[in-house]
Amino acid sequence: MTLADACTAIQDGLRASQLILVVGRCKVQYVGRAASKLSEGDRLLVIKPDGTFLVHQNAKMAAINYQGPGARVVVEPIFDPNHSSPHAPVQLSVRAERALASGAKEFIDVRFYEVQFAQSFSLKDDTHLKLFGTEKELSTLLMHDLHLIEPGLQPLQRESDVRKGTIDILARDSQGRLVVIEVKRRGAGLDAVTQLSRYVHDLSRRRDCIVRGILCSPEITESSMRMLEEAGLEYYKLSYEIANPSAHIRGLQKKQKGLGEFAGEQ
């Protein structure tokens, strides 16, 4: 496929606001929040009607260069400066520009030397993904099953904002103490512990009372567990199943200090 044909195909796709696919040998340059250079090689370029601009190599999930929705795409044939008359383009430049929130601009330039394929497609699609097993779902489930953690635990609020973030679940225990519960849908790391610790400290200072903190996650790393214990916080292993219309909590087990095993309360 000639570069001139590719240029036309891309322009047609841009005008018609279609999905554009280009496969070819190119260099890529990016300047914006960071800067990058990618030397010659074969890549896939995807341009979506909303301005999304993706350069993919032949491996890995992530695009090697990209531009988010809202980018303005311009395609331009490059002619050999040695030839005074413009016969056939020797390169094809596909450029995406975009304004950052700060007002600064960023751009990508993909310079094709050879195009294997370029075509645009009309994609009719107004559907939205339905996702199950998110943290929000688990959190909602857990709030209605706080007795799994301990009897007498009463839910107060979900997603309550404190000055230093958003608490997943706020509850009160049988002795009237506030309990901050942080839910993680996957293994908890140090960040989860610092997060919970932040909420507990903030709340205990503001209300001037003792506040408990409980981390609930399917796993926790060893150093996170140590840090949690040092901070006087509690851990419950959260076991759950993902089902189609809605997830399902299998159980919660308190992890005992210094033991590799669990002692269930249920």
Place this chain on the structure above:
Amino acid sequence: MTLADACTAIQDGLRASQLILVVGRCKVQYVGRAASKLSEGDRLLVIKPDGTFLVHQNAKMAAINYQGPGARVVVEPIFDPNHSSPHAPVQLSVRAERALASGAKEFIDVRFYEVQFAQSFSLKDDTHLKLFGTEKELSTLLMHDLHLIEPGLQPLQRESDVRKGTIDILARDSQGRLVVIEVKRRGAGLDAVTQLSRYVHDLSRRRDCIVRGILCSPEITESSMRMLEEAGLEYYKLSYEIANPSAHIRGLQKKQKGLGEFAGEQ
């Protein structure tokens, strides 16, 4: 394009370990770390030689469903069960399976009802992106210019592991105190403050001495600044430029408590 032709095209691409592109009307189902359903609509499917599997809608940067490198892809024509004899497939199933680190498996099933386009491409590309302006680069630059923060500040180590994470820069000030420096390439939020706070507390406890903590970033949110001050930590506004072979630090300015303005030290 018939579903049978699409099936052949995909199979050829899989056999030849090529990049495969499919555009068509499909449903998508996913079960694994979470679960999802996406009803009928037109999408782009990208399959890479390494098993990467991407389903893109006509908007947004992120793939709506995906599978990472290592997935095993199987394509299978589905025939109408009412017809005893297999004439033409009524659907085309493209399935990606993958084993998680935990040992559990996850899979996506893309069910095509109609295929506009299906073709595979050979992508020769062994290049790697060169990226400028990363945090690592800024951190290295800053370590050699600690005097920008204050005179007498001496670098000790970069990327030093403490029990609770990895310290960007460890230094010693003119009075012999340890200084933990956390560098962020973009605006700092609460997480950056908790991160720094974590390192400082850990180190001060382990060494049983006073440890200073300094956050360096181009911006910081108001609540983060408040939290930083409450924790007795310091903030320096980091101004930098991204240049081609290497980034360049323009300056560092200490942010004064309670003022919207800066008082430079330089």
Place this chain on the structure above:
DNA sequence: GCGATCAGCGGCACG
């Protein structure tokens, strides 16, 4: 719009 957090985060580097 900014701000905080989640994500099926992905990817990397180091122990």
Place this chain on the structure above:
DNA sequence: CGTGCCGTTGATCGC
């Protein structure tokens, strides 16, 4: 391998 953490993170939701 896990653990930690950066990312041109992106995407969402609340203020």
